[in-house]
Amino acid sequence: MVAPLKVGIAGLGTVGAEVVRLIEQQARILSARSGRGVRVVAVTARSKAKKRDLDLRGVTWAKNALELAHDPAIDCFVELMGGSGDPALSAIEAALKSGKSVVTANKALIAKHGLRLAKWAEQGDVALNFEAAVGAAIPIIKTLREGLAGTGINRVYGILNGTCNYILSRMEQEGLSFAECLKDAQRLGYAEANPSFDVDGHDTAQKLAILASLAFGTKVAQNAVYVEGISSIKPEDLRAAEELGFRVKLLGVAVRTAKGIEQRVHPTMVPKSSSIAQVMGVTNAVTIDGEGIPPITLVGPGAGGAATASAVVADIVDVARGIRAKPFGRPVERLRATSKAPMERHEGGYYIRLMARDLAGTAATIATRLAQQKISIESIVQRHPDGVDALVANGKASPVPVILVTYATNEDAVHHALEAVQRDKVISGRPQVIRIEKN
């Protein structure tokens, strides 16, 4: 009989408390699955006095995370404090250096210091598991690290932020503005008081950098990700998307191109028939395009205490079983450096919404300017605000929206064409441009 795995948990917030509970409730099945017991023997948290409704009799309280990490009585250090620096960072490093396996749900820390920590894990032949850092209970890390270990990957993309998907879903379904939906998301606890980290795309970028590393063997580099948030999206974009057979999602996309790995986060038009387009509300989803095989999509809860705890406990069971995959799939020294892809060279289709001052003249001008940049138009929708089609109307009334969908072109060409259209003074305001991602 193998001795039980002795676990120390730093951080007893929603996730930490749920992990303690799961390990206790599932004790029998965990030991059946891992071939040995799994026992929480020590914990630490900011306040020992806080009421937690946990049975912690017989569990040692460490003074702080660092002390817990050094505790020779534990085999596995579980970091659930959060924060991209200390005390989490030093504690994880100490645990790894003293030969303990580490499980963490901390995406910010893995995105920033993951490589350094992975090196320590590799040197000590211990595990550094972070399934919960991306997509909570969705086993996306395991799938990229192990499940598709034999397959070359061409693209990985997905909805990695529930807040943004909740806002976009409600905007679409109820025709509300970004600001209104954000307020509701805050009221319901789906968005922070300072929502910028989520709605400006930075949360998605951190997660994408981790997935890209696993998929393509690149060094995790959040600053190599092009980032654009969702605050500029208008209900009329979502209505137009619907008519054109698309939905708008904040996607993180990492894709192999002739010029290297392109990593980007931005509002994206996805075909309504795609698996990703079906994902509504706070749900997350990731699609993986493997070489020569149809796409694989994983859908599920990307946040929440129970979902995050589920992934943390699965990671602990892997430690108990003695599974030691390289944290980023390959040895850190074999990961390649990656640089920010120049978005002006991005290739794809584009959705463009303009406010035309004078329809007859504008149509001709736009067509000319796009043709000069060799951009082909796949579809065009022009509509008077009163709903009557007005392709050839030449009234001088208020500006009328014109919506274009282009065939694949490059971003530079689109910018040049739109700058020319603006110089021509046939449109009012700035054009709205949303990239299209084909499935």
Added chain:
Amino acid sequence: MVAPLKVGIAGLGTVGAEVVRLIEQQARILSARSGRGVRVVAVTARSKAKKRDLDLRGVTWAKNALELAHDPAIDCFVELMGGSGDPALSAIEAALKSGKSVVTANKALIAKHGLRLAKWAEQGDVALNFEAAVGAAIPIIKTLREGLAGTGINRVYGILNGTCNYILSRMEQEGLSFAECLKDAQRLGYAEANPSFDVDGHDTAQKLAILASLAFGTKVAQNAVYVEGISSIKPEDLRAAEELGFRVKLLGVAVRTAKGIEQRVHPTMVPKSSSIAQVMGVTNAVTIDGEGIPPITLVGPGAGGAATASAVVADIVDVARGIRAKPFGRPVERLRATSKAPMERHEGGYYIRLMARDLAGTAATIATRLAQQKISIESIVQRHPDGVDALVANGKASPVPVILVTYATNEDAVHHALEAVQRDKVISGRPQVIRIEKN
């Protein structure tokens, strides 16, 4: 430096040949991922002479699978011959007994002899991996065995047979009959000349029995699965489903109930908004309901040479890495026996389509008979073939379809009510009954 993993492959059909190719093409990444080389050193196949477009220089040809399994020069025996018995069975058994890890894509064999083989694997502390046996490249086995190791599972269900989903998708989209779509599926190579194994649900049942074991710790038992195929589904059922907000899918469902684990395969009405309902064509999908967390759905190719080979190679990489999970998640001796759930006690909603002889009288009779069985009606659609609603029509014309959707009830009650309605002679022909699965 660890010595490379030496692989022997039995069976060089589409999948086997693709595995050889993948291992060669991906050699560098496989060794980066597994920390050691992976090399095919021996093979066997029915015909050595067959043209295969494979570079097999330096690879030993074994006389047969059994000889290959005994070959001391290999560490890992890969079985891709198929068939639920010998020669595959004896060869796998011989490989496991001689301390070799085994990878197989053979669902029929795992469903029938998996437990016996898993015992040998456990005794020798070697791997028995069969990711490709269910859902090909979709990492469903790994997700149940490892990714959700910390989570109690309440239900696992999915579309596990591409042939059936292709037929149902085309019937729905084009209003065609089952027979027409089956013929097309055969022409396109999606269905066998003898389609019974697929369309009667047996293929799905084998896969479900394997998933249920991993999810619930039950002994794999195909004969514990209730099975019903799709040949009785009519285009009018798919039309009615559409109107009522459902789609019809052949689902395999394994669910924890108060009376034990219920395993069943049958045509099922699923809400159009569910992830499963979006899955069209030959694509497969599995949804897992974990305790206390929102559902996780995995979607992807469930068949095909490249997709199957992808899973086989991932399994080989796990062997190379030294990952040794218990084949069925827990030790075989801890798996519980399971018996066939009595479907007459199945609880759920029902779709019922009847041909009413006389609408006014029929409505009253049906309402009475259902009420006698305490069945509540959620919705009712009655429609003259000419499209005019005719809830209170009392013409004596040809029979008119009446479609009912019930609230949750039990199957026995539905049968009793419908038998009474038939005795009342107010309907013509037999009622169509399709179970509803809520998400």
